[in-house]
Structure formats: structure tokens, C-alpha cells
Amino acid sequence: MKILDIRVLGDPVLRKETTPVEQVTDEIRTLIAEMFDTMYAAEGIGLAAPQVGRTERVAVMDVEGQRFALVNPEITAREGSSRGEEGCLSIPEVFGDVTRSSRVMVRALNEKGEEVELEGTDLLARCMQHEIDHLDGKLFIDYLSMLKRRSALSKWEKIKDDYPNFIRKVAQEKKGPHHSEGEL
Numbered sequence: 001m002k003i004l005d006i007r008v009l010g011d012p013v014l015r016k017e018t019t020p021v022e023q024v025t026d027e028i029r030t031l032i033a034e035m036f037d038t039m040y041a042a043e044g045i046g047l048a049a050p051q052v053g054r055t056e057r058v059a060v061m062d063v064e065g066q067r068f069a070l071v072n073p074e075i076t077a078r079e080g081s082s083r084g085e086e087g088c089l090s091i092p093e094v095f096g097d098v099t100r101s102s103r104v105m106v107r108a109l110n111e112k113g114e115e116v117e118l119e120g121t122d123l124l125a126r127c128m129q130h131e132i133d134h135l136d137g138k139l140f141i142d143y144l145s146m147l148k149r150r151s152a153l154s155k156w157e158k159i160k161d162d163y164p165n166f167i168r169k170v171a172q173e174k175k176g177p178h179h180s181e182g183e184l
């Protein structure tokens with residue numbers, strides 16, 4: 001088990017467009033395994049490669065027991081809309097309401113390199129959209145109104161010094177009372 005460092009807001013890697021994976025090799029499977037370990041250690045429900053400093057188009061998630069690795073995911077259909085609170089493992093302790101499609105279809109490769117088509121509704125749909133956004137360099141705070149965004153960023157200003165060089169060391173974190181549920 002290897003826990004990777006999580007990159008936090010301010011690290012330019014979070015704003016980079018990722019590169020599609022040409023072939024799901026053992027190296028990619030190792031990345032996926034380490035991303036799952038890191039996501040569970042941080043008590044998140046989703047994690048995308050840029051959050052661990054990588055630029056492959058890869059994300060992992062485990063939402064209410066539905067566990068997926070998504071390689072090269074694309075949203076092929078969406079419907080409905082729902083508003084709900086989101087957080088992000090890369091912006092700890094900051095939360096905000098985001099409107100997302102309530103149902104999405106996602107086409108991707110799984111960890112064996114097979115093409116799969118997955119349906120997500122409710123929280124899974126939200127998580128899929130949040131993680132695929134990461135692969136396009138987008139963060140949930142981009143969707144907040146100017147005022148909400150300003151207040152989220154001013155909260156972050158007070159916290160960010162806890163993460164020198166934009167690195168969040170998950171393994172060394174003390175599990176405190178602070179609320180990490182719902183960070184993606």
C-alpha cells in the first residue's frame with residue numbers, strides 16, 4: 001500500500017488538461033491502486049490523477065459501495081439537475097453548493113482496459129462530474145457565485161499554510177473532528 005501526496009489548490013497541476021491513456025498497462029494499474037489507497041486514507045469518495053500530481057486521464061471513486069476506476073472517461077449523456085454541497089480533497093475544509101446533472105452516462109476504460117458504459121445518478125453522478133472536471137483542469141469552486149467563491153477563497157487563505165508547497169500529506173494527518181465526508 002502506498003499513499004500518495006495530495007496536491008492542493010494553488011498547485012498548477014490541478015489546472016492542467018490531462019492526457020488520454022493509450023494503453024492500460026501495469027504502470028497505470030499501479031497508479032490506480034495507489035489512488036484508491038490514497039482516496040481511502042483521506043476518507044474521500046473520489047480522486048483524480050491531477051490531485052496526486054499526475055497528468056494521465058484517470059480517476060477513481062467509491063460511492064456508496066460502487067467502486068470504479070475510470071480511464072479516459074467521457075460523459076456521453078446527461079439529464080436533470082440537482083444542487084448539493086461539494087468539497088474536494090484538494091481544497092480541504094472548503095465546501096460549496098454546486099448544480100450538477102442528476103444523471104449521467106459515462107464511457108471509459110476500466111482497469112483491465114475494457115470499454116465500459118456506466119450510469120450514475122444522484123451522488124455517483126455528482127462524483128463522476130466532479131472527477132471528470134478535474135481531468136479537464138476544473139474545480140468545484142469555479143461554479144460558485146462570485147460572492148460564495150470569494151468567501152471560499154478567503155477561508156482557504158487561512159488554511160493553506162498548513163500545506164507547504166501545495167502538498168497534503170495524508171498518511172501523517174491526524175484524524176481530527178474536522179469534517180472530510182463528501183470531499184471528492
Ligand SMILES: [Zn+2]
Pocket residue numbers: 087088089090130134183184
Ligand atoms: Zn476534487
